[in-house]
Amino acid sequence: MVTPVPDKDPDEWVTGEEPMTGPQESYLHTLAREAGVEVPGGLTKAQASELIDELQVRTGRGVAGGSG
Template sequence: MSSANPKIEPGPHSNLEKDPSDWTTGDDPMTDAQGSYLKTLSEQAHKPEQFADDLSKAEASKRIDALRQELGLGD
């Protein structure tokens, strides 16, 4: 029996780091939470052009990740 805790140490088949391009719902409209967070990040980064109302979930996620990295907000 394994002593690894999957909540702390995800296994090799974990989907915690799945590429947004591979999401089955990636083409769906971004969620309200994504929109709100992306709007906030784009304002903090002084890049309002990064926000658009018509983004997909996948594109919003990619932009959020890029802005978080640019702003030094961790992983």
């Protein structure tokens, strides 16, 4: 049995101030297009993660029972 690991707050990430990763940027642009918003430039990993979470809620992706 695998014990779930609690999510760590992006503000506590050691690498949170580094630029967002390529996969984050790609997924963020996909979500932003679906939500009809623009992605701000120069996001950090932590900022990108928080925006991804927000846009997943808005688009229904990544949510149990969502359309994504």
